[in-house]
Amino acid sequence: MIGRLVEGTPRRGLVLLAVLLMAFLAAPLVANDYMLTVLILILYFSYTGQAWNIMMGFAGQLSLGHALYVGLGGYAAAALYFHFGIGPWLSLPLAVAVAAAAGAILGFLAFRFGVAGVYFAILTIAFAEFARVGFDHFTWVGGSAGLFLPVANYTRNDLWTLRGNPTMFYYVILAMTVAAFVLCHLLLRSRAGYCWQAIREDEEAARALGINTFRYKMYAVVLSAGMTAFAGVFFAFYYNNLFPEQVFSISRSIELILGPIIGGVGTLVGPIIGAFLITGLAESLREVMHALGVDVPGLKQVFYGLCLLAVVMFLPDGIWPPLSRALGLDRDSSRGQGT
Amino acid sequence: MPALLEVEGLSKNFSGLRAVQDVSFAVPAGAIVALIGPNGAGKTTCFNMIAGVYRPDAGAVRLNGERIDGRRADQICRAGVGRTFQLVKPFAGLSVLDNVIVGALNASRTMAEARTQAEAMLDLLGLAPKRALPAASLTLAERKRLEVARALATRPRMLLLDEVMAGLRPTEIDQMVKLLRDLNSARGLTILLIEHVMRAVMALSLRVIVMHHGQVIAAGTPDEIARDPAVLECYLGEEAL
Amino acid sequence: MPAEIYLNVAVSGLLTGLVYGLMALGLSVIFGVVRVVNFAHGEMMTIAMYIAVTLFAALKLDPLVMMVPIAAVLFALGYAMQAGLINPFITRPEHSQFMLLIAVAIILVNGLLIIFGPDARSVQTSYSFDSFLIGPLIVDATKAYAGAAAIAVAIALFAFFRFNRIGKAIRACADNYMGALVVGLDVKRLYALTFGIGAACVGAAGAMLSLVIDVTPAIGPAYTLLAFVIVITGGLGSMPGALLGGVLIGLTEALAGLFFTPSAKTMFAFGILVLVLLFRPQGILGRRQA
Structure with missing residues (x-):
């Protein structure tokens, strides 16, 4: 198993990964609560970025509506906890299933009816918007007034119901991120990974080589949606509140894809580096503004916009591909060079 | 030799334009057959119907006696038909x-x-x-x-090659010819190729099928085809005769 | 409910729909020629609305009168965007064009938020509460003026593309990019002009809409989406289709607001979008691509 995992990765890359993992594991020993919340945010975006990347980076299907799956997962788990006291781990399969089903419906309609390119991207937005308006009127889960979970109890960590302090949430999201990284790494080298990349590069050629492109695109959407729903469950229990206007909004979908785009679409490390840069820089900006005593709502988003603009203009492949070449790690990358 | 691939009465229209009209031919198992004709004769459209990119308006495609027309491209590949694209992909x-x-x-x-x-x-x-x-x-x-x-x-049992020689230098063409011949004799691979490079067609093919304006106008051994007046006419134009 | 109510609501939806149609026309013109999907469309309209609102608040200038100068400002913005930012992206993959425009949209929305704050602003003209009585119909004067202005702008645009030399050159670019290059058209300049014209449409529509709805920075993305819905419904790249789609969506929203609840109206617009995408992906008046 370990052999398969590390196969083909340069030693330098492995050492770097190990050091990084150790640093992450040890972080709560030195970090204060504020730093921990920033790290949680970074890991959260690494995880969701990784999940989105399966669809766009691997299979070439641009989703601009991934907030849909975060919201569905979050609402499913939160509603079950709120109404019936069912814990997040028990409701997780249902949350994942709901989001995966939504992804399957979207994918089925789009791929069966040949909705591609711009139209596909807009269809994903439409689905998310549909859910946003729908949940606004879905009173069982609070409607537009929102759904609130009993606030976390800081004195005791209860992993089973995900009630506890930031350190516990930190380790949960760290485990999720590591698992997503390993899963994506294995996927890229699997049959599905090769089929996805072939579809991304040239769908007609992929079909001519015997790949059932409809089926593999469905796999990508369903898997990506399901994984994203897990992040939604985490989100619901970490923030303890859900508002349709916020969770399903298009700006959430955009926020979620900034990391992988800035880091490098289709790479394994890109979503993580991107999440680090964008969240780290945004938080530093906030600190600076705080220190200067200025409070300008919107400044952080303008900064996001400028980062995105700079990356798409000057680094069209994202930061990781050129960076990995500079570090001599490029064989470890992920653009499918299985050698 | 039994036919591995059989095409019967194949037709395809594109918004009124008759790209392929009632085309029939057979490729015997283990043979190399060439499909030639001027640009726009409907050769690639035929290929695309055999390979499942287009669904024929009429006619049948059989692989080993089994109907494969109307199946998707990936299903046809899995049934044993490999193909290349004229514009490489x-x-x-x-x-x-x-x-x-x-x-x-x-x-x-x-x-x-x-x-x-x-x-x-x-x-x-x-x-x-x-x-x-x-x-x-x-x-x-x-x-x-x-x-x-x-x-x-x-x-594949059957390989469809769409102008794999075009744009190659003469030495490269010779290499490709040798390779295809080896594949054919050593592995018994059946090949149907669209080709403009006559040298390669003459060197490789057991049979040549000539298409013009969406129809088959001649079929035979390379030598027969080279002497066929109808073929010369379509290649050289009527005024040349 | 008496039948007049339905009729009144339908007319009001139709008039608003004309303004929507003008906004979507801008998107359609840009896509039809430049082949770039303007993800910052609603945000550009929001800019136009803020200009209208600010001019009205400061100088009491009527947005309908200011429609032309506002459209000119947006034309300049659109021209600059295409010439400076988008032209280098023409040959890049689709998703990288999206990302560029999404970045622009994010910057515009939040730039407006920084400048104007999150509060809603509106325009109250002297005729805000006037209405015309046409038989049993009560037609809101503001919407009637706006709808008439939208039709006037649309006619001017049709005439431009039909009879003007530059308009014809732009159409040539849209039909055949390589051909336009070969005959020596300055394609990049024509693209910038086209983006400018599309932006001017949305500028004019923004000026009109400032009379009808309150403006906040956050409405930008919603109107970008609305423009997409309209344009896809009518047929991406088809100019009459954009107007027809606008009217259709305006009507649907108005009637959905009447029969159900106003806050659910966008669901119906999206429902139409999904149906069109699935069953007539080229749009009602669009041409099927080969």
Whole structure:
């Protein structure tokens, strides 16, 4: 198993990964609560970025509506906890299933009816918007007034119901991120990974080589949606509140894809580096503004916009591909060079 | 010899334009057959109907006696028909080896098996030294060979080659001719090729089928075709006679 | 409910729909020629609305009168965007164009938020509460003026593309990019002009809409989406289709607001979008691509 995992990765890359993992594991020993919340945010975006990347980076299907799956997962788990006291781990399969089903419906309609390119991207937005308006009127889960979970109890960590302090949430999201990284790494080298990349590069050629492109695109959407729903469950229990206007909004979908785009679409490390840069820089900006005593709502988003603009203009492949070449790690990358 | 591929009464219209009209021919198992004709004769449209890109308006395609028309392209590949594209379609962002692995997955149960198969194809096509390079960095001649390697990696019984010689230098054409002949004799691979390079057609084919304006106007051995007045007419134009 | 109510609501939806149609026309013109999907469309309209609101608040200038100068400002913005930012992206993959425009949209929305704050602003003209009585119909004067202005702008645009030399050159670019290059048209300049014209449409529509709805920075993305819905419904790249789609969506929203609840109206617009995408992906008046 370990052999398969590390196969083909340069030693330098492995050492770097190990050091990084150790640093992450040890972080709560030195970090204060504020730093921990920033790290949680970074890991959260690494995880969701990784999940989105399966669809766009691997299979070439641009989703601009991934907030849909975060919201569905979050609402499913939160509603079950709120109404019936069912814990997040028990409701997780249902949350994942709901989001995966939504992804399957979207994918089925789009791929069966040949909705591609711009139209596909807009269809994903439409689905998310549909859910946003729908949940606004879905009173069982609070409607537009929102759904609130009993606030976390800081004195005791209860992993089973995900009630506890930031350190516990930190380790949960760290485990999720590591698992997503390993899963994506294995996927890229699997049959599905090769089929996805072939579809991304040239769908007609992929079909001519015997790949059932409809089926593999469905796999990508369903898997990506399901994984994203897990992040939604985490989100619901970490923030303890859900508002349709916020969770399903298009700006959430955009926020979620900034990391992988800035880091490098289709790479394994890109979503993580991107999440680090964008969240780290945004938080530093906030600190600076705080220190200067200025409070300008919107400044952080303008900064996001400028980062995105700079990356798409000057680094069209994202930061990781050129960076990995500079570090001599490029064989470890992920653009499918299985050698 | 029994026919491996049989095409019967195949027709296709594109918004009123009759691209292919009532085309019938057969490719015997183990043979190399060439499909020739001027540009716009409907050759590639025929290929696309055999390979499942287009659904024929009328007619039937049989592989080993079994109807395959109307199936999807991936199903037809799995049934044993490999193809190349006239305008090559490499997976530009993937390495040369990975390109061929994608093809090899068609007939492999495991990734390891696909990799071995792909490596063998790269050796066969002389692409092994380029295996780690991105496909986008290949020259046109190399891309054509990659296209063939990828199609062969699917382990077809029947290979459809769409102008794999076009744009190659004479020495490269000779290499490709030799390779196809070896594949045909050593592995019994049946080949249907669209080709404009007459030297290759004459050297390779058992039979030649000539298309013009969407119809078959002649069929026979290369020698017969070379002497057929109808063929000369369509290639040289009526005024030349 | 008496039948007049339905009729009144339908007319009001139709008039608003004309303004929507003008906004979507801008998107359609840009896509039809430049082949770039303007993800910052609603945000550009929001800019126009803020200009209208600010001019009205400061100088009491009527947005309908200011429609032309506002359209001119947006034309300049659109021209600059295409010439400076988008032209280098023409040959890049689709998703990278999207990302560029999404970045622009994010910057515009939040730039407006920084400048104007999150509060809603509106325009109250002297005729805000006037209405015309036409038989049993009560037609809101503001919407009637706006709808008439939208039709006037649309006619001017049709005439421009039909009879003007530059308009014809732009159409040539849209039909055949390589051909336009070969005959020596300055394609990049024509693209910038086209983007400018599209932006001017949305500028004029923004000026009109400032009379009808309150403006906040956050409405930008919603109107970008609305423009997409309209344009896809009518047929991406078809100019009459954009107007027809606008009217259709305006009507649907108005009637959905009447029969159900106003806050659910966008669901119906999206429902139409999904149906069109699935069953007539080229749009009602669009041409099927080969």
